[in-house]
Amino acid sequence: xxxxxxxxxxxxxxxxxxxxxxxxxxxxxxxxxxxxxxxxxxxxxxxxxxxxxxxxxxxxxxxxxxxxxxxxxxxxxxxxxxxxxxxxxxxxxxxxxxxxxxxxxxxxxxxxxxxxxxxxxxxxxxxxxxxxxxxxxxxxxxxxxxxxxxxxxxxxxxxxxxxxxxxxxxxxxxxxxxxxxxxxxxxxxxxxxxxxxxxxxxxxxxxxxxxxxxxxxxxxxxxxxxxxxxxxxxxxxxxxxxxxxxxxxxxxxxxxxxxxxxxxxxxxxxxxxxxxxxxxxxxxxxx
Amino acid sequence: xxxxxxxxxxxxxxxxxxxxxxxxxxxxxxxxxxxxxxxxxxxxxxxxxxxxxxxxxxxxxxxxxxxxxxxxxxxxxxxxxxxxxxxxxxxxxxxxxxxxxxxxxxxxxxxxxxxxxxxxxxxxxxxxxxxxxxxxxxxxxxxxxxxxxxxxxxxxxxxxxxxxxxxxxxxxxxxxxxxxxxxxxxxxxxxxxxxxxxxxxxxxxxxxxxxxxxxxxxxxxxxxxxxxxxxxxxxxxxxxxxxxxxxxxxxxxxxxxxxxxxxxxxxxxxxxxxxxxxxxxxxxxxxxxxxxxxxxxxxxxxxxxxxxxxxxxxxxxxxxxxxxxxxxxxxxxxxxxxxxxxxxxxxxxxxxxxxxxxxxxxxxxxxxxxxxxxxxxxxxxxxxxxxxxxxxxxxxxxxxxxxxxxxxxxxxxxxxxxxxxx
Numbered sequence: 001x002x003x004x005x006x007x008x009x010x011x012x013x014x015x016x017x018x019x020x021x022x023x024x025x026x027x028x029x030x031x032x033x034x035x036x037x038x039x040x041x042x043x044x045x046x047x048x049x050x051x052x053x054x055x056x057x058x059x060x061x062x063x064x065x066x067x068x069x070x071x072x073x074x075x076x077x078x079x080x081x082x083x084x085x086x087x088x089x090x091x092x093x094x095x096x097x098x099x100x101x102x103x104x105x106x107x108x109x110x111x112x113x114x115x116x117x118x119x120x121x122x123x124x125x126x127x128x129x130x131x132x133x134x135x136x137x138x139x140x141x142x143x144x145x146x147x148x149x150x151x152x153x154x155x156x157x158x159x160x161x162x163x164x165x166x167x168x169x170x171x172x173x174x175x176x177x178x179x180x181x182x183x184x185x186x187x188x189x190x191x192x193x194x195x196x197x198x199x200x201x202x203x204x205x206x207x208x209x210x211x212x213x214x215x216x217x218x219x220x221x222x223x224x225x226x227x228x229x230x231x232x233x234x235x236x237x238x239x240x241x242x243x244x245x246x247x248x249x250x251x252x253x254x255x256x257x258x259x260x261x262x263x264x265x266x267x268x269x270x271x272x273x274x275x276x277x278x279x280x281x282x283x284x285x286x287x
Numbered sequence: 288x289x290x291x292x293x294x295x296x297x298x299x300x301x302x303x304x305x306x307x308x309x310x311x312x313x314x315x316x317x318x319x320x321x322x323x324x325x326x327x328x329x330x331x332x333x334x335x336x337x338x339x340x341x342x343x344x345x346x347x348x349x350x351x352x353x354x355x356x357x358x359x360x361x362x363x364x365x366x367x368x369x370x371x372x373x374x375x376x377x378x379x380x381x382x383x384x385x386x387x388x389x390x391x392x393x394x395x396x397x398x399x400x401x402x403x404x405x406x407x408x409x410x411x412x413x414x415x416x417x418x419x420x421x422x423x424x425x426x427x428x429x430x431x432x433x434x435x436x437x438x439x440x441x442x443x444x445x446x447x448x449x450x451x452x453x454x455x456x457x458x459x460x461x462x463x464x465x466x467x468x469x470x471x472x473x474x475x476x477x478x479x480x481x482x483x484x485x486x487x488x489x490x491x492x493x494x495x496x497x498x499x500x501x502x503x504x505x506x507x508x509x510x511x512x513x514x515x516x517x518x519x520x521x522x523x524x525x526x527x528x529x530x531x532x533x534x535x536x537x538x539x540x541x542x543x544x545x546x547x548x549x550x551x552x553x554x555x556x557x558x559x560x561x562x563x564x565x566x567x568x569x570x571x572x573x574x575x576x577x578x579x580x581x582x583x584x585x586x587x588x589x590x591x592x593x594x595x596x597x598x599x600x601x602x603x604x605x606x607x608x609x610x611x612x613x614x615x616x617x618x619x620x621x622x623x624x625x626x627x628x629x630x631x632x633x634x635x636x637x638x639x640x641x642x643x644x645x646x647x648x649x650x651x652x653x654x655x656x657x658x659x660x661x662x663x664x665x666x667x668x669x670x671x672x673x674x675x676x677x678x679x680x681x682x683x684x685x686x687x688x689x690x691x692x693x694x695x696x697x698x699x700x701x702x703x704x705x706x707x708x709x
Contacts, residue, residue, distance in 0.1 A: 004520055007512075007516050007545075009515065011512035011516070012512065013463075015510055015512065116332075116335075118332065118333065119333050119507065119531065119533040121537065128540050128543075128544075129540060129543035129570075130544070131543060131545065132544050133546070138544065138546040139544070139545075140540075140543075140544025141544070142540075143544065184705065212509070213509035213510075214537060215505050219507070248508075250678050253510055253513075254516075256511070257456075257501065257502075257504065257512075257513035257514070258513045258516070258517070259444035260502035261501045262476060262502050262505065263502075264504060264505075264513070265505065
């Protein structure tokens, strides 16, 4: 019994790493830049399809392709912010919602047109199946690596945001765009950099997700929901909080489906609602 | 200018004769009329793999028939109108409506799972169009459409295996391997999952098996940790279920990571096709699944006389792809539709086409089709055996028939073996 519970927790924590990776970009844009990107999930799915095409043509491992694509992902994020999203900055919360909502629809239908509605999965090679025995529990090597990657990425981003000059600038612009503008920090220069970083986290999430589980053109919004919950559970602005949020969701799913398999998603939402009631600002919110 | 005066009586006489002359051939010889067959198929979406053999089958039939069908000595032009269901039941109903109202098809056909076949059949039942379908298990087709075993349906007919028969066959195959008879079940929250859970669980005690069923789960899932934990703690040596291919791949990866090593894995849907097991690589060896048609089936086409082996060879030679069990059923669907059209008394009368289907007694490439024999009204059960993927010669894996208890006419090619975990 103890073993079963321990196992459910460990497996939940590991899949929580994947959820956290997925939510990381959202945590940056929502928690730091203060806007909701409805197309977040769809953009990750878009990157997954790009990886699908390139691995198909090149025959390389999806991780290698993702590594090479990192600058492209940064560039795409930069361009998106500079030429589209920037136009909505300072115009309230609604225009950006509408723009990213439209983007979400465009990406979903574009992918449907280009790739059809089939469900896909990428192969990560032998590492995908390797298992590690830790005491009484079997741990997958791949989920463990994804979790460690999530931890490393969060540590890196945290240092980037709170220890570097550009990070301080991003936060300054996010806190008060008008005041930042007065001292020569224009959001038009700073935000695209932040969105470029978000683009990188999206690509990393896409490569990990497309090997771990399935994707199809319409799966973005349902993945976005889990990411949202991880960000809000952890508290806006806290990247480590997002990791904890993802872990809580993963563990809740596993305990839910232990009662009955149909409870998996229900348990996730219930935990989220309970947390909202008792701690609406999230677990580790930065004021 | 010469005039030919025509009197009133003479005019009426010749006029009547002329009218009779134009009307007569229709009655006597039945002038050629384009025969339209409607087909709803999942060309795209998660079920698209079921349509893989369709283009080749259509080409082959076109070559065989020359685009014509011979009915009572008259050659009628034949048109097969294919519409995509996109693997979506609502879309299947919509395109079926279009085929009925706009294209005015003489007979409707459809195949591949209740998600495609049931909505099409329902449209035909409402509109009074004869409908012939296959590749949809009989129980979800008959009871899933609220069929009354006393009344049956007026316009719709379906032939495939019976799910009760399939469960019996699985238990027979599992009996071949020495296990603790504990079965871990992966039955999702869909038509097949619900039907399977009822039928397998109902039979388990009688067959001496214990079922570990963690419950219905929604697809796509991707997270199978809880199920794997439940199977491990119950010591399940058999895993059975019905999952789409990508979901099964995700489950297999998680099972390997968490060291779940069952002796038998019997997965309907996901392991029925060579293309679907390819991503599993070496792990595909030893997986078992129900087999509705195979190259070794002892049946011949009543249309062209081709044997199952010949059909399979022709397909592999022409496409370079490995044959799969859908091939026989794709071929049979048109065979049976042609048979009904040929025996119909009048092509202008839907009821006579319907009656021709109802009275069918036809030897197809998937076995004898006769809708009077049941097990339910308007259905005909085709033989079913259990197969196991074993190392192949021409292709990486061959689906070898390992148990034929419920259909002894299909020869077995080997014994059910335990999965070897590397």
